Amino acid sequence: MTSQTTSQFARPRIDARALLGLYDPADTTDWGPIRAAQLHAGSQLALFMLAANVIGASLVTMILAPLVPLWQLAGWSALVAAAGAAVAFRRLARRHREAVTASLSDVRDTLFDGIALGAVWSIPPLAFGHLVDASAALGLWIVLSLLMTASAVAMAALPMATITFVSITGAALVTTLSLIASPMLAAASALFTVLLVMATFARGKALVVIRAGEIAIADRDETLSLLLRETEREGEADWLWEIDAQRRVARANPRFSKSLGVDPKTINGTPFLQVLAGPSWEDGNFAPGLRELAEKLKTREPFHDLLLPVLVSGEERWWEMSASPRFDESGSFIGFRGVGSDVTEARKSADQISKMARFDTLTGLPNRLLLNETLARAMAEAEKWGSRCAFMMIDLDRFKAVNDTLGHPVGDRLLMRVSERLKQLMSENEMVGRLGGDEFAVVVRDATDTAGIERLAQAIIDTVSRPYEIDQNTLFIGASVGLAIGPRDGRTAEMLIRSADLALYRSKDSGGGAYHSYEPQLHMAAEERRVLEIALRSAVENGEMHLNYQPVVLADSGTLRGFEALLRWTHPEFGVVSPAKFVPLAEDARLIPAIGEWVLRTACQEAAKWDSDIRVAVNVSPEQLHSPAFATMVAQALAQSGLPAERLELEVTESVFMREGTQAIHVLEKVLELGVKLSLDDFGTGYSSLGYLAHTRFSTIKIDRSFVQGASKGTKEAIAIIRAVVALADSLGMATTAEGVETEEEHHMVQRLGCTKVQGYYFGRPLPVQEARALAIRASSGETAAA
Known part of the structure; x- marks a missing residue:
């Protein structure tokens, strides 16, 4: 293994000042995720520390109760509870628990947590120490020592806050013990405080070392993944690409150049966006995907699976691009490195599947799914601009007799002829589709012209009712139409469809060959019909x-x-x-x-x-x-x-x-x-x-x-x-x-x-x-x- 590779796997060196949050080093280590890990670790035991503070305050109160006025102890206990709760809730904040990166100021702010807790816990030894006897002084020392130890163990991930708390509390305890007890006990307390500070720092450093190692391994995995993808998929349309800080092609990859149909030497140093834009570079008529790519490169943001069209030898191809920004050892931006894939065939397949899912296979008209989507958009536009849209349901009269007497093949050909006639009646403002069977529907995007909508409904009836010549048979059918206006007759697409269906039912009930608009009493009639049907199901059994x-x-x-x-x-x-x-x-x-x-x-x-x-x-x-x-x-x-x-x-x-x-x-x-x-x-x-x-x-x-x-x-x-x-x-x-x-x-x-x-x-x-x-x-x- 080379010395370079060995150095990559060597244990990372951690700057003590960076660990404490005193400054941001300019080395290659990304301290953002490390700081986020520190804050996250601190939040995991925040409730434990809050409980330790409350229990410790209770024990101190019990020790000092015979010697100190209760109102003073109660006030101090409340202060401890408030400070402990504030620190706990701040560490449990969502931004600390869910953050993947953190700033230097986020870690520095924890210093105030340590100062606040150290200040409130310095009160008992400094304010009440002269009132206690030897027995009470020993108990106070034991409680504070245990609290300091718990903090050093649980909160070592945030060494600045923990060391501050331990130092302030330990100094107060040493001062008190030197005044009211033996110098030997004060010296022992000072030594104990120093050992806790060293242990806190060592434990915090170990956490940072582990996190830095994880980040380094992740970086190496990403690079190896790109390399393996490049070398193991020789027959596929994936390639690596790299640009410099000026967004120019650097060291053009052979497969990348082949996908563009150009010589690698001719595009080295060429603006990356110009290479991708092709002929549209001159007129500035860029695709939305290319504009999004330009914005990502400009803001130096990483991106993943960005889809954009590329013109290769006069043919439109679709590429999927992913990349991350790169920085040198001094932290300066040096460009992007990423991977690209030609997904044209996959996109064609997806488009075909999408079309099959949204268009009727027999007539080629939009099916129920696409009609519902179009109506939902029309409803949203109508609500946004205070306008109206419309929905028509069309049912063919006497079509079942054709199917029953001449068979389904003739019925299918008749449906295709009907769809052709309906399409001829539509403008840019309308979409006609087939719901299924002999039912069709029309979405009218702008229905402000009510008279025009009614004329269209009558035109549909007249056009569909003209005779058809199919397989030497002259066929006569008709059409019934139900019309609903949104949002008047329904606030949602589902409600509007229901209203049009009720209007259609009225048209069919009146003999067919007509259109009816939705009226509120139709809903009442439908509800009555539903209630009657439920009652009718048990009418015979109930006598x-x-x-x-x-x-x-x-x-x-x-x-x-x-x-x-x-x-x-x-x-x-x-x-x-x-x-x-x-x-x-x-x-x-x-x-x-x-x-x-x-x-x-x-x-x-x-x-x-x-x-x-x-x-x-x-x-x-x-x-x-x-x-x-x-x-x-x-x-x-x-x-x-x-x-x-x-x-x-x-x-x-x-x-x-x-x-x-x-x-x-x-x-x-x-x-x-x-x-x-x-x-x-x-x-x-x-x-x-x-x-x-x-x-x-x-x-x-x-x-x-x-x-x-x-x-x-x-x-x-x-x-x-x-x-x-x-x-x-x-x-x-x-x-x-x-x-x-x-x-x-x-x-x-x-x-x-x-x-x-x-x-x-x-x-x-x-x-x-x-x-x-x-x-x-x-x-x-x-x-x-x-x-």
């Missing part, structure tokens, strides 16, 4: 549901032919809840299957008690018919109740046949095999496809009350529709039931038009179970149901 039965009679004679079971809900707090409110809620919450099963079983049990051939009709939702187990459940309900299958009639709507690949037809076939009758409800108000009439054996077609009311007013279209439905039913061997007959005139009208059965308030409102049972008994006796 809050019941069935009413509306009579169905023959059109010509008024003879009772059956009842339609109608579900009713009476909540103990909300009262009677309208079916128009809770049935759609049950469908959205997927509660219909359980509630529907209860309705079917209850209706069958009640109908079995009617001693006649009167039927009971039960409405069945599409959700129930899409379950393969539905037919089994019907069979169980019939078997458990004892109701003949031909007396049960299930009413279904046209919407049940609109789902592609549905099991509904197969389920209905199994139900028909049981002998159960089927009735097609609300015919003519939905899709009105005749195909499923030919494939499913319905026994009855029900004509919606809207046609009956229209015909009663003489509307030709309504009359023609009723006649057509009756003719169609007759040709297929089906009966027809006219709903909503409320007057005698309407009864005679539908009778003339050929309807087989009628149902409505004219023949009876929905009846409680007891009244329906009584009516069934009368009907079996030959009475009619007409009012």
